[in-house]
Amino acid sequence: MNMNVKTEFKYVGTRPIRPDGPDKVTGRARYGADLNVQGMIYGHIVRSPHAHAKIKSIDFSAACKLPGVLATMSADDLPEPGDRKIPGGEVEMALKTFSPVVMARKKVLYHGQAVAAVAATSPELAAEAARLVKVEYEVLPHIMDMHAAARADAPLLHDDVYTQGVDPAPTTPSNIPTQIEISTGDISKGFAEADLVVERTYFVPMCHQGYIEPHACVVQTDENGKVDIWCSTQGAFMVRTLTAAVTGIDIGRFKVTASEIGGGFGGKTTVYLEPVAVVLSLKSGRPVKMVMSRDDVFRATGPAAAAETRVKIGVTRDGRITAIETDILMDCGAYTSHPIMAGVLFNSACYRCENVRSFGREVLTNKPRVYAYRAPGIPQPVVAVECVVNEIAERLNMDPIDFRLLNAVDEGDVMAIGIPFQAIGLKQVLQEAKAHPHYTAELKAGQGRGVAVAFWINAGMQSSATINVSEDGSVNILTGNPDIGGSRASMALMAAEVLGIPVETIRPSVVDTDSVGFCDVTGGSRTTLATGGAVIKAAETLVKELRKRAAAIWSLDIEEVDWTGGMAVAKSGTGLENMNREDAATRGDKTLTLADLAARAGATGGPLCAVASHNAHNAAPSFALNICDAQVDRETGKVDILRYTCVQDAGKAIHPAYVEGQMQGGAVQGIGWALNEEYIFNEQGRLDNPGFLDYRIPVASDLPMIDTVIVEVPNPLHPYGVRGVGEVPIAPPMPAVVTAVNRAAGTRLCHLPLSPPKLLAAIEAAEAGTA
Amino acid sequence: MQSQRKTHVSTTVNGEPREFLCEPHQVLSDVLRNTLNLTGTKEGCNTGDCGACSVLLDGTLVCSCLVLAAEVEGKGVVTVEGIGEEGKLHPIQQKLLEHAGLQCGICTPGIVIASRALLEKNPDPSETEVRYWLAGNLCRCTGYDKIIRAVLDAGAVMRGQ
């Protein structure tokens, strides 16, 4: 099924300024909280002060007495979720796993969970009214530790969760919604063949995506029942689907407009405020604005799962991996969500190994329901696998990259789940890293270096695109995927390539759900591949139409007309890619430019437009490698990242600057997760660090430049060779950093984050041990 | 709370005289965004921790979410909307675009303002100086690399190099 992958490009691979750039550097771009409309009122959410409790009653009477309070709501205003399943983009979701996150029903399962909401004429008044809502709770024992929650006698969060994936099916409920195991070969035989077996357990804490823009929306409803939503989201169509499901209102009544989005990283692939604002707006007859505080964002939106991973790897003396066994326990917060799947399936996908056993369980605790965060489910177990691989290489006296090269998967190798790899770039990534000056740069005493690689599957899924040509030949592209990191620029580049016109003449827009066909979310590293695929398809359709129009004008057959260099050429000068008009004229060929054809569109059949509907089945995996140099202050335990390099197989990089940006941003998020970021809950089950002061994400002065090397092994299934780049960058940093820090400090810490107090204690222990 | 008397404030915003009424507890970022409709100033935390709301107050870099609106009486405020010349981007804005120093762009207005304050004080900063100066402006998307390069490059342009 390999297709012809284009390798020579005129526009793709260049670095034009993004079309939405000027609006974003001048402050004109409008984000979620930037819209104010006539007659707008403000919603405020009442949140649970308990980590686990029954809701006995909700009394709005005092709140309603305040003049200016115009509406109230609770789960009573929403349909019972029952067992309804909602088709999400990639996986089906049970309504009961996210409707109560929007508004709790009968029970609260984490501190900060939404319990009720009010709307009033000013934000202050709404907040005051929310304080007057009287909620009566019956407090239940909360359970924060995932090991405790996994025990058979643990207090239950839900009485209807029965572990899936166990035989025979359990007859009693538990806090373990999912268990999954995959295996191939014979794991005991694999370990028996090994000369060296290393087994370790690593813990990775719950952390937050940390997007700078809090969730925000404005909802307007009208007399005809139309519901307009403006919000910050990774997918307007997803908001439409999920809000319809949560509110029980028909999809056909919604129009959702995605604002510019101030970061998401997977955290804006669901709804929190939108259904609440819809109900408040319908009840009050007024537009309703809702904006989360930073505190709300940390406490009540979906962080990434915590996980403990035990990994055991066996190798022969000459460095061949004979067995890999992993066992993951993942803390998913209060409702089922399934990041465990990817963790179990792909934690050691970088390595060729005949004997693999991978086992995982998801556990529910009284914490916020986790949601996606870049390559969800993968970074947590990959820390364990990669740190152990580094330890093994060290014990075998092998270079860690040579060790990986010896065991790296390549085209034709089969993953543990049975899927063979197409062309992939892991070996090239490893070779590039080995050749990079960083890898051989000398380290001083007290400094350490770590490397790590990782795999991510990447998604395809559904997208649509529309291309309209104006009378002057300028081109508008409409898609439905919020532009999180420069995707408009990529869309314009790919359309320019097909149409053969300068990228600056193309105007790409992200439009609302009424204005373009369905698009799955901006997520899963899919936008350039799938929405870009739709753009390419639409542009190709348009080119065909343009050739047809030119043929009609010249009274030729369409086959006698070529499209090259942005114009139709009669009696093709074959092989002349991207020729210009003068060349064609010199050769005596007749030409019609896009502008010529646009001017005569009316006479040749009407406006020039093309639509494409696309379900991308051609996603291909990405591999990424990081090299990290670190130094540890032995007095304070503070870590300095001295030098950092990222190498990644991006497939064809459409706009290389934004590919580098994904690599750098993902690396720094991973560095933060390794060193500082963690959710800290207190005895009462409350998050103790719900602000950027105490939940410390990396700042500019924490970091060096982040060097990047893009490897381009084309995806054989995509016309331009695109893979997907956005997610895999977050997987290698944690093990690279942990290895570097442990080497620098002479420690063997396996419990993240490697915060200064923990490091200090470990350094002291290590010194005591050697003294 | 709703019946308190509003304060009348006269100030200069981006070089133009402006007047507004505000509640005594209202912060500057709120008034800029929701009263004066200057939504270029962003809010990521409202506790002074993210820098998205950075503005210049009489030339000094401040978090506008920590300044009471009433405090700007008689002072001059510069927001991201007032940074470029009419119809032309400021070199910092231009360089951020050329270096792809923004992904989602929510931190960008704050970065533009903070960098301008830096380059005015220190036209030729070192990489480390830029990093420490911008340490109060969180960016979750870029890993800062391209932002730092853009600011250094903008400094060079402004020095006429």
Next chain:
Amino acid sequence: MARVILSADMQRYTDGIREITVSAGKYRDLVTELLQRFPGMNEAIVAKHALAIDGIIIQTPLLETFGEDSELVFVARIAGG
């Protein structure tokens, strides 16, 4: 005959059988064949999976066809971020 590898979840309904061959050439016929062969399985269980056909993962395989010597792998659907 196409070769089919069943997911861990599906193997729970096949007495642990991981690999089978089928005569089907279309996804729909493949499902019918599976259900006939393994009465414990049902359509909902199959539908929870994506199908990889010769290494290409297809989330929504309803209309897919494949060849005599194709390699088919049922795989749990994965959500990205």
